[in-house]
Amino acid sequence: MAVTALTRVSNGAYSNLQLNQLIDQSDISPRDAGLLTTIVYGVIQHRMTIDYQLKPFIKHPQKVAPWVNILLQTAVYQMQYLERVPKRAIFNETIQIAKQRGHxxxxxxxxxxxxxxxxxxxxxxxxITDPLERQAITYSMPKWLIESLTNQLGAAKTQSILASINQPANQSVRVATDQISLLEAQQALRDEGYDFEASQVAADGLVLKGKPANQATLFKNGQLTIQDESAMLPAESMALQPNMMVLDACAAPGGKTVQLAGQLSAASRGQVVALDIHEHKVKLIKQNAKRMHVNDRVVAQALDARKVGDVFEDETFDAILVDAPCSGIGLIRRKPEIRYEKQLTDVQALAKIQLSILDAVAKKVKINGIITYSTCTILNQENRDVVKAFLAQHPDFESVRVNTKHDLKGSRTTDYLEIYPDDYDSDGFFVSQFKRVR
Structure with a gap:
């Protein structure tokens, strides 16, 4: 199953979706599902390391079928990183699969x-004598990414990030505190045998251990949703009033939309207008809103955020969230294949799109209203540089400090908030805010 999943991922499929599909379609035990997940993520996370270690043993790589190479990668991964799988079992299973799938x-x-x-x-x-090459192979990270981070953050911080990104991602959830209190939710989870701790990042977040979060009654009741701790911060920092008119400009699949809607009150006609460029993703937003019981406050529609001027009057919204499309480099722990798919040119192209979205929505926020700009990347080109360019082009806006309920990085000297993967073992994230002053 691991070889099947990895083969599909190598052809462009998403690792998390492939794993979910394979596990759902089989009757393997939770323990085996755990091993399957570990092997698939492990091979992707350490792919450059594994390929380097395999290279001396494969004389004619061009003659080796892709699935055979993947099969050997799974063997090397288990030998190197899984202490509890005996070598004889690795060898026997690998040879059996070669026999069954091949000739x-x-x-x-x-x-x-x-x-x-x-x-x-x-x-x-x-x-490996070249220091950059050694770092790239050791942590299985492209050289351009290591160089970019080192230039921007320094060698020590980059090393700390590299050492953290191949660790397993936490299973974090957000309690819908508009429906149930944090204490009530914690007790309900305890009663079902969940082990958890409160998030040190987000006020409504919990980090669960053991059982999958989607098996919890609270999840099935729409009082709990799976969301990374860092991803909860943009909506949390907006501190909305119940009667506000809010735009979520790049909303799919709707995790932040429902978090924003939870801060509003249907009784006072608060509303979130949630946009996505793709019709099929708008359906996901609507499903999410319905599941979390906030569909009375969410209007989802298919629209390119760069074209909001065609649909909405100026000064329509009290607050706007631009959770911009980005390279996703902050999600490497959760989506390990991202590191191999992106190039520096992608990052530069995305920065232009991000700025064009901000330009388009700028006139749509009321005077004294705030635009929140966030990304799930840790590269300055998509974060600090975009903020600097926006403020330079829009003298009617000024930067304001991003505040969170846990006062994250309270001693920082910047208005914007940067979360790196090694800071709290969460996803890397960036949040900034601009107030319209005239």
Whole structure:
């Protein structure tokens, strides 16, 4: 199943969706599902390391079928990173799969590679002489990304981020405190045997251990949603009033939309207008709003946020959230394949789109209203540089300080808030706010 999932991911599928689909379609035990998930994410996270270690044992890589290479990657991953899987089991399973999925020649090839690795040992990464190459191979991170982070954050912070991103992602959830108090939710989870701790990042967040969050009664009742702790901060920092008219300009799949709507009151006609460029994603927003019991306060529609001027009058909204499309580099722990898919040119192209969205929505917020700009990336080109460019082009706005309920990074000297993956073991995130002054 791991080889199947990884083969699909190598052809462009998302790892999390493939895993969910394979697990849902099978009757494997939770323990086996855990091992499957570990192998799939592990191979993706450490792919550059594993390929470097495999290279000396594959004389003609162009002749090896992609699935056979993936099969060998799963073997190396287990040998290197999983202490509780015996070597004989790794070898037996790998050879059996080669035999079942291939033919006798493939079985012999795979057997030969495994036994040669066992005899000779895997290459030592410390023998890589070029420091950048060694860092890239050790942490399985593209060189351009390491160079960008080092230039922007310094060597020590970059090293700390690299050391953290291949750790497992936390299972974090947000309690819908418009429906149930945090204490009541904690007691309900305790009664169902969940182990958890309060989030140190987001006021309504919990970090669950053990059982999957979507099995909880609270989740099934729409009083709990799966959301990263950092992703809760943009909506939390907006501190909306119940009667506000709010625009969520880039809303799908709707996690932040429902969080914003929870701060509003249907009785006082508060509303979130949620936009996405794709019709099928608008359906996801509507489903999310219905599941979380806020669909009476959410109007979702298909619209490119850069074209809001075609639909909405100036000064329509009290507050606007632009959770902009971005490279997603802050999500590497949760979506490990992102690191191999993006290039510096992608980041530069996205920065232009982000700025054009901000330009388009600027006139739609009322005077004294606030635009919140957020991304799930940690690169300055999409964060600080976009903020600087927007403020330079819009003298009618001024930067205001982003405040969170836990007063995160309270001693920082910047108005914007930067969360890196190594800060709190959450996703990397950026949040900034601009107030319209005239």
């Amino acid at each position: 006798e020649g493939i079985r012999r090839f795979v057997t030969g590679v495994l036994h040669q690795m066992d005899r000779v040992g895997l290459p030592d990464l410390d023998e």
